[in-house]
Amino acid sequence: MAYDGGPDGDQACGLVAEENSDGYTGFWTNDPATVDDISTALGAV
Numbered sequence: 914m915a916y917d918g919g920p921d922g923d924q925a926c927g928l929v930a931e932e933n934s935d936g937y938t939g940f941w942t943n944d945p946a947t948v949d950d951i952s953t954a955l956g957a958v
Contacts, residue, residue: 915951927951 918924925948930939942948 915948915955917948917952918945925949 914929915927916925918926922945925943925945927942927948928939929942929951930937942951
């Protein structure tokens with residue numbers, strides 16, 4: 914999941930997670946560059 918922050922890029926956030934037998938493994942980020950990388954990997958426009 915990635916949100917570019919809309920009109921305020923400082924509000925960008927992203928979540929990358931993988932479900933496994935024990936729950937989920939992943940990370941949350943507020944770094945705009947990392948959020949952009951997530952969006953690109955997901956094919957977001």
